[in-house]
Amino acid sequence: MDGQQAYNMANREVPKRRRLGRSAKLRLNLSSSILAEVRKGHSRMLRSRGITAVIAACVVALVAALAGCGQFSPPYMKPLSAQTQALLAEKGMTEDSPVLIRIFKAESELEVWKAKDDGRFYLFKTYPICSYSGDLGPKVSQGDRQAPEGFYLVSLDQMNPRSKYHLSFNIGFPNAYDRAYGRTGQDIMVHGDCTSAGCYAMTDGVVEEIFILARQALEGGQAAFQIQAYPFRMTAAKMAAHKDDQWYDFWKNLKEGYDYFEISHLPPKIEVCDKHYLVNAAFVNRAARTDPSGACPAFERLPVSRAPAQQEAAAKPKPAPIKGYSASLTKPLGSILRLSFGPSKPADRAFTLGPATPTVGK
Numbered sequence: 001m002d003g004q005q006a007y008n009m010a011n012r013e014v015p016k017r018r019r020l021g022r023s024a025k026l027r028l029n030l031s032s033s034i035l036a037e038v039r040k041g042h043s044r045m046l047r048s049r050g051i052t053a054v055i056a057a058c059v060v061a062l063v064a065a066l067a068g069c070g071q072f073s074p075p076y077m078k079p080l081s082a083q084t085q086a087l088l089a090e091k092g093m094t095e096d097s098p099v100l101i102r103i104f105k106a107e108s109e110l111e112v113w114k115a116k117d118d119g120r121f122y123l124f125k126t127y128p129i130c131s132y133s134g135d136l137g138p139k140v141s142q143g144d145r146q147a148p149e150g151f152y153l154v155s156l157d158q159m160n161p162r163s164k165y166h167l168s169f170n171i172g173f174p175n176a177y178d179r180a181y182g183r184t185g186q187d188i189m190v191h192g193d194c195t196s197a198g199c200y201a202m203t204d205g206v207v208e209e210i211f212i213l214a215r216q217a218l219e220g221g222q223a224a225f226q227i228q229a230y231p232f233r234m235t236a237a238k239m240a241a242h243k244d245d246q247w248y249d250f251w252k253n254l255k256e257g258y259d260y261f262e263i264s265h266l267p268p269k270i271e272v273c274d275k276h277y278l279v280n281a282a283f284v285n286r287a288a289r290t291d292p293s294g295a296c297p298a299f300e301r302l303p304v305s306r307a308p309a310q311q312e313a314a315a316k317p318k319p320a321p322i323k324g325y326s327a328s329l330t331k332p333l334g335s336i337l338r339l340s341f342g343p344s345k346p347a348d349r350a351f352t353l354g355p356a357t358p359t360v361g362k
Contacts, residue, residue: 075208076161076215084209092116093124096220099213100267101190103129103200105136105147106232110190110202112213113265120265120307127210130194131201136231137247139173142184145198148173149231149250151257151270151277155224159215166192166204167211171227176272180292190227226267234258253277265307273297280304 080088080095088095091114098115108129113121134146148171158170168191174183185198192204202210217225231247232238234255242248256279257268271278273296281299283290288297 074161076167076211078212080212091122091124096216098222099217099225101225101227103227103229104233105132110200112210122265127202127206129200130203131196133196133198138250139185139198140183147198147200148188149229149254150175150177152227153224154227156218163191167207169211169214176292177277180272180275228257230254230258260304264305
């Protein structure tokens with residue numbers, strides 16, 4: 001091969017090598033693109049699987065929450081316990097029937113009353129008050145750490161399901177009577193826990209049941225429920241024992257509402273005028289407006305309708321005294337036969353049979 005042929009061969013080979021180089025690069029670029037797309041797809045698949053797993057976990061948690069596990073229900077939305085529902089049924093009461101609350105400081109008791117079909121209220125349950133602050137007597141001023149006394153109304157917007165004391169409801173202090181005397185204070189509650197600074201503390205478990213009963217009544221159509229807060233059970237004997245107290249005249253006014261409810265089992269109709277509670281009265285002028293600090297408009301007392309149980313007790317004649325042989329059957333057997341079992345002060349080795357009739361506990 002001469003020099004020219006060698007030159008021509010060299011010139012033909014170089015373009016061939018260049019074409020092969022471009023093809024290789026093309027194949028390399030194509031492979032890289034495919035690999036990148038595969039990697040992207042794998043990454044998207046992994047992300048998709050991760051999102052799917054998260055969604056699945058959320059769905060499982062939501063289903064568990066809706067399945068009825070008690071710990072997922074906020075306290076104010078819990079149903080009444082089976083025992084409480086059974087007691088309501090036993091007493092002929094419904095969960096959403098109207099409620100009324102009475103508070104007695106000296107006895108540390110809170111009563112929940114429920115209405116029946118006849119419109120009257122009957123005692124559902126008495127709860128112990130764990131703690132209240134202050135002494136007997138009304139709340140006078142902000143910061144006096146005194147729990148109020150009087151007649152108050154609680155509507156749905158006074159119910160607090162997010163209380164720092166578990167659950168609570170604002171009793172509505174100061175009312176018109178309190179304001180007539182310039183009394184100050186706010187956020188006076190019935191709440192959980194067992195600490196109080198002017199409130200009525202019931203413990204978490206107790207306030208939960210009371211709160212649910214009240215909430216169901218309000219959601220069932222009761223516009224507001226009445227709270228009657230008293231210093232003590234206002235019997236004649238207890239009133240006489242406090243006749244020298246500085247708040248005696250105030251308590252006499254409260255006793256009017258106490259007596260009305262005791263007789264009728266109906267919430268007393270309350271107006272405030274002349275700086276006192278006007279109980280169970282209707283104004284002659286139906287359109288008359290009251291001024292808590294001003295004179296009362298002309299009024300007339302409404303008739304008192306006795307509760308059925310009290311009507312029966314009043315109408316029922318007293319049983320005639322038992323005489324003769326039958327009377328002896330009501331006495332202990334030992335006294336009839338004049339027998340004595342052992343000495344009056346029994347020795348360690350002696351025993352007595354006691355009376356033949358059982359003693360009924362108080």
